Amino acid sequence: MRIAIIGAGLAGLTAAYELRENDVDVYEATDRIGGKLYTVPFEAGPTDMGAEAFLSRRTDAVEFISELGLKDSLVAPSGLGSLVYAGGRALPLPRGGVMGIPSTGQAVAHLVGAEAAARIDAESDAPGFTWEAGGDVSVGALVRARYGDEVVDVVVSALLGGVYSCSADDLGLRATLPQLAGELDRLAADGPVHLRDAVGNLEASRAELPTGQGSVFSTFREGYQELYEALAEKSGADIYVDAFISGISSSAAGYRLAGGEDKDYDRVILAVPAPTAALLLKQVAPEAASALSAVKLANSVVVGMRFATDAGLPNNSGVLVASGEQGVRAKAFTFSSRKWPHLAKRGGALVRASFGRFGDDVALRASEDDLVDWALDDLQTITGFDGRAAGLEEIYTQRWFGGLPRFDASHLATVEAVRGHLAGTAGIEVAGAWVGGVGVPDVIAGARRAAAEVLR
Ligand SMILES: Cc1cc2nc3c(=O)[nH]c(=O)nc-3n(C[C@H](O)[C@H](O)[C@H](O)COP(=O)(O)OP(=O)(O)OC[C@H]3O[C@@H](n4cnc5c(N)ncnc54)[C@H](O)[C@@H]3O)c2cc1C
Numbered sequence: 001m002r003i004a005i006i007g008a009g010l011a012g013l014t015a016a017y018e019l020r021e022n023d024v025d026v027y028e029a030t031d032r033i034g035g036k037l038y039t040v041p042f043e044a045g046p047t048d049m050g051a052e053a054f055l056s057r058r059t060d061a062v063e064f065i066s067e068l069g070l071k072d073s074l075v076a077p078s079g080l081g082s083l084v085y086a087g088g089r090a091l092p093l094p095r096g097g098v099m100g101i102p103s104t105g106q107a108v109a110h111l112v113g114a115e116a117a118a119r120i121d122a123e124s125d126a127p128g129f130t131w132e133a134g135g136d137v138s139v140g141a142l143v144r145a146r147y148g149d150e151v152v153d154v155v156v157s158a159l160l161g162g163v164y165s166c167s168a169d170d171l172g173l174r175a176t177l178p179q180l181a182g183e184l185d186r187l188a189a190d191g192p193v194h195l196r197d198a199v200g201n202l203e204a205s206r207a208e209l210p211t212g213q214g215s216v217f218s219t220f221r222e223g224y225q226e227l228y229e230a231l232a233e234k235s236g237a238d239i240y241v242d243a244f245i246s247g248i249s250s251s252a253a254g255y256r257l258a259g260g261e262d263k264d265y266d267r268v269i270l271a272v273p274a275p276t277a278a279l280l281l282k283q284v285a286p287e288a289a290s291a292l293s294a295v296k297l298a299n300s301v302v303v304g305m306r307f308a309t310d311a312g313l314p315n316n317s318g319v320l321v322a323s324g325e326q327g328v329r330a331k332a333f334t335f336s337s338r339k340w341p342h343l344a345k346r347g348g349a350l351v352r353a354s355f356g357r358f359g360d361d362v363a364l365r366a367s368e369d370d371l372v373d374w375a376l377d378d379l380q381t382i383t384g385f386d387g388r389a390a391g392l393e394e395i396y397t398q399r400w401f402g403g404l405p406r407f408d409a410s411h412l413a414t415v416e417a418v419r420g421h422l423a424g425t426a427g428i429e430v431a432g433a434w435v436g437g438v439g440v441p442d443v444i445a446g447a448r449r450a451a452a453e454v455l456r
Pocket of ligand 1: 009027028035036037051052053243244245246271272273276302403404431432434438440441
């Protein structure tokens with residue numbers, strides 16, 4: 001079977017590996033493979049500028065990585081807690097809850113104040129709300145209605161923004177917090193529901209999980225390059241870089257790619273961001289293309305900085321910045337050398353600053369000098385750590401144009417519609433962050449599914 005895969009990010013390379021028994025060509029528009037996985041050779045050692053961890057509680061992902069022979073490359077974080085910067089102070093990120101949505105006011109009182117905390121507790125005494133099983137709403141709208149604005153702006157948006165580059169108001173509950181949506185579905189069978197009950201039930205079921213099963217997150221000792229290089233090599237596929245595909249057309253013998261090799265393919269997998277997939281599908285699956293145009297992307301920027309000393313850097317894994325915090329441009333800092341013991345061993349301090357949320361492109365347009373200045377200024381404002389005095393030894397600035405798809409309240413319906421339309425187009429499959437979730441385990445699982453489906 002001759003198979004073309006468009007996009008050599010995690011999804012495309014995973015699919016290529018899964019299809020290694022076939023004649024596979026992978027086309028990548030840029031000059032390197034990996035997409036949003038990108039390990040940069042700092043002098044002190046390989047350093048990730050895109051994804052920097054994954055949820056290793058997802059055993060399917062760990063098994064897949066083990067199958068690639070990379071199990072021994074996985075390393076665990078230090079377990080140090082994170083901070084939230086709100087109201088000009090960096091305070092501990094509450095543990096428990098669901099992505100910052102608490103079941104008690106006490107859990108977040110130190111961040112939102114006593115009055116807002118009391119409002120959270122009072123939710124149980126207010127009338128419940130009607131929840132339609134299978135329904136959806138934006139995370140922000142739900143939590144604002146039940147708990148008030150403070151917890152959304154200070155905690156929930158900061159946490160979700162770290163994962164999705166979007167505020168809670170731009171994200172759908174079912175797409176981003178499916179367990180919470182599922183628990184509301186379950187509770188709704190008995191009538192009106194309370195958010196505190198749903199969150200509390202999830203906390204209780206989490207507490208029942210067996211402990212001692214290793215850390216929740218992991219990463220690769222030498223960075224994500226270990227994963228994308230292994231996938232590329234073990235796939236045996238022909239990988240064409242600097243190969244921008246601008247269209248797909250049907251031919252008598254299958255599909256042809258504009259910008260690809262002069263040959264026909266029996267099958268095609270699109271492993272590209274949604275807007276690109278929409279353009280590429282225009283000719284062969286116009287309805288799918290039109291449904292896909294609803295998916296918007298959030299831009300972001302990562303500034304990686306290495307300092308000669310870590311003296312004065314807080315003993316935490318990082319800090320998230322509350323929405324609307326005045327005088328600070330960054331949305332988060334990861335204190336990588338505190339978070340990851342294998343990076344701490346290099347000496348000095350490694351810090352990643354992140355900028356940009358959906359709809360806020362200021363950082364994307366800023367000059368590199370400005371971005372580094374903002375990163376250093378904000379780091380000092382938030383933590384007191386003076387990066388200039390600490391000796392800035394290495395810097396890398398990475399702009400992520402369209403870094404992540406926006407998983408709004410209509411996203412799942414859009415994906416279902418695209419899938420429905422594609423069902424009538426034999427031999428074409430889609431994979432990638434917008435299809436089944438942005439997390440590395442989700443992308444791997446989705447690409448494996450697409451590889452299996454495309455052979456049917
Ligand atoms: C800054 C950042 C931090 C992140 N951190 C984490 C994390 O810590 N943990 C986690 O689990 N996830 C994280 N993620 C999410 C995760 O990295 C991504 O969801 C995942 O890597 C996306 O993989 P993909 O293959 O779907 O897409 P991509 O990586 O975007 O790959 C798509 C590829 O297609 C190529 N392409 C596009 N158009 C064309 C064309 N016309 N022709 C040919 N090629 C084309 C692109 O150049 C790209 O290489 C992060 C994402 C970002 C942006």
